[in-house]
Amino acid sequence: MSWSFWVLAPSPIAPVTMPDPGLIRFPKAMATDVPPPPSLAGRLTEYVALAPRTTWRIGGPARWLATFETHDALQIFWSRLSPETPRFVLGGGSNILVSDAGFDGVVLDLSCGINRITLQSPAGKETPEAIMVAEAGASTRSLAHAARRLGLSGTEFLSGIPGSVGGALVMNAGAHGRELKDILIDAVALDPDGQRHTLTPNDLQMNYRHTHLPHGWIFTAARFRLTPLDPGIIRQTMQRYNHYRRTHQPLSQPSAGSTFKNPPQGSPAWQLIAASGMRGAAVGDARVSDKHCNFFVNMGHATATDMTQLIRNVRDAVFSHSGITLETEVALLQPRGLTAF
Ligand SMILES: Cc1cc2nc3c(=O)[nH]c(=O)nc-3n(C[C@H](O)[C@H](O)[C@H](O)COP(=O)(O)OP(=O)(O)OC[C@H]3O[C@@H](n4cnc5c(N)ncnc54)[C@H](O)[C@@H]3O)c2cc1C
Numbered sequence: 001m002s003w004s005f006w007v008l009a010p011s012p013i014a015p016v017t018m019p020d021p022g023l024i025r026f027p028k029a030m031a032t033d034v035p036p037p038p039s040l041a042g043r044l045t046e047y048v049a050l051a052p053r054t055t056w057r058i059g060g061p062a063r064w065l066a067t068f069e070t071h072d073a074l075q076i077f078w079s080r081l082s083p084e085t086p087r088f089v090l091g092g093g094s095n096i097l098v099s100d101a102g103f104d105g106v107v108l109d110l111s112c113g114i115n116r117i118t119l120q121s122p123a124g125k126e127t128p129e130a131i132m133v134a135e136a137g138a139s140t141r142s143l144a145h146a147a148r149r150l151g152l153s154g155t156e157f158l159s160g161i162p163g164s165v166g167g168a169l170v171m172n173a174g175a176h177g178r179e180l181k182d183i184l185i186d187a188v189a190l191d192p193d194g195q196r197h198t199l200t201p202n203d204l205q206m207n208y209r210h211t212h213l214p215h216g217w218i219f220t221a222a223r224f225r226l227t228p229l230d231p232g233i234i235r236q237t238m239q240r241y242n243h244y245r246r247t248h249q250p251l252s253q254p255s256a257g258s259t260f261k262n263p264p265q266g267s268p269a270w271q272l273i274a275a276s277g278m279r280g281a282a283v284g285d286a287r288v289s290d291k292h293c294n295f296f297v298n299m300g301h302a303t304a305t306d307m308t309q310l311i312r313n314v315r316d317a318v319f320s321h322s323g324i325t326l327e328t329e330v331a332l333l334q335p336r337g338l339t340a341f
Contacts, residue, residue: 041073042066042113050098050107053090055162057254058304059098059333062088062107069113071220078218079194081106086336089218091167092139095256097332100304104335110137110166114220117146123228130226131185136166136219140173143224148238153229154183159238160245162257166219171329172206176241181206187222189213196220209261209329250289253297259311260294260326269326270294273314276321283310308332311341 048065051057068074081087086105090096115137123130130152134143144159157178161168169187172180181201189197191214205212213219245251260269273279273293281288284306285299296310315326328341 041070042068042077044106048107050090050093050102053109054093054096054098054256055254056093056097056256056298056302056307058100058298058302058307060100060102060304062103062105064106065109066106067109067112071114074108074110074114074220075190075194075196078108078190079192083192088333088337089166091137091164091170092162094162095167095171095330097256097304097307097330099332099334101335103333105337108218110135110220111139111164112137115139115142117143119150120223123152123226128227130228132224132226133221134165134224135221136164136169138165139163140165140168144238147224147226148231148234151228151231151234152226153234154224154226156234156237156241160242165222169204169219169222170211170213171209172211174209176244179206179208183224183226185223185225188220189217190220192216208264248292250291250295250297253289253299255289255295255297256330258294258329259296260315261329263324263326266324267322268294269318272318272322272324272326276314276317278314278317281310281313281317283307283313286310288314304332308341315341 043066045065047061047063049061050059066077068077086103087108088103088105089108089110091110114135117132117134117138120131120133121127130150132143132147132152140158140161140163143165144155147153147155157175158168158173161173161175163173167173168180169184174180184201184206186198186200187204189199191197197217258269260273262268263272267275270293273288278288279293280290282299285302286306286309287297287299288310289295289297296307298307311328318324318326331338332341
């Protein structure tokens with residue numbers, strides 16, 4: 001069952017009565033400070049399965065799922081969530097393990113209304129680089145293919161990375177020697193009060209699979225710097241990258257890509273896992289892929305408990321064998337929020 005959470009009303013805004021007002025409170029004190037949002041600018045749905053929204057296909061439901069039609073709707077909703085309400089922004093769900101009990105709060109999904117990709121300025125004689133803007137809910141693959149169609153190079157490495165622009169910003173997603181910070185001009189983020197901030201890669205201290213976004217902030221859009229190139233050449237590069245993935249990664253099985261980050265120096269995580277003898281190790285239907293042993297796959301009915309135990313077993317085995325503690329790249333979403341494995 002779902003509810004539209006705003007109706008057009010003279011100020012102060014009248015939120016539709018919530019079935020569980022204790023969970024999501026709209027503080028009355030703030031209601032008069034903001035202009036009324038457009039009618040029906042968002043939707044709250046109760047008890048939404050999260051497993052189909054993740055690439056691992058694992059996990060329980062969200063207590064609430066919120067979608068938005070406009071940035072204003074997102075901004076107002078975000079700023080009015082009471083501090084005690086657990087909230088989580090879900091992108092493509094390609095780097096997250098949702099607990100079997102799900103998430104007892106509001107999951108924000110930006111993929112419907114906050115997903116536009118536009119060309120802000122083309123390249124010219126004076127400005128050799130073009131600027132593209134992508135909203136956080138757009139998929140990285142859509143961004144890469146939109147840029148290719150425009151004959152703009154720079155996003156080829158994103159064409160094989162699943163997920164959203166927001167998730168890629170948080171992870172500083174990368175592949176084939178490139179990462180998001182190489183093409184990022186700046187990103188727009190909302191703080192917990194709904195104030196907009198424009199942040200550069202320096203502000204965000206981006207490095208290998210890490211971005212410093214303050215707690216409780218959310219990305220809404222980003223600008224990218226791209227260079228003109230023949231679309232045919234861009235397509236060939238993408239095809240080469242994707243051929244490499246198909247050859248080396250178990251793409252036909254549900255996974256979250258690399259489970260662990262590579263250590264700062266020395267052998268990559270997959271080599272350490274292979275050397276520890278954990279290739280093919282399993283807990284229930286959660287299994288270390290034979291094809292790429294940093295990919296942990298769901299063989300059909302894996303639970304989050306299985307996958308968590310497998311991750312811990314592999315981390316322990318690698319430590320026993322090499323003395324190196326691997327850091328997870330994937331995150332674990334428990335009923336009250338993100339926790340460590
Ligand atoms: C087959 C496969 C291959 C992969 N290959 C690669 C690869 O080559 N390189 C690589 O880097 N990764 C890779 N990944 C991992 C993953 O695709 C990336 O990390 C991706 O960028 C995550 O984006 P997402 O939208 O799915 O994030 P999600 O999994 O939805 O979320 C990840 C984190 O980002 C946060 N988040 C999402 N959107 C926002 C937002 N708008 N504002 C604030 N926080 C937000 C979430 O709250 C969560 O903490 C791969 C995954 C798979 C399944």
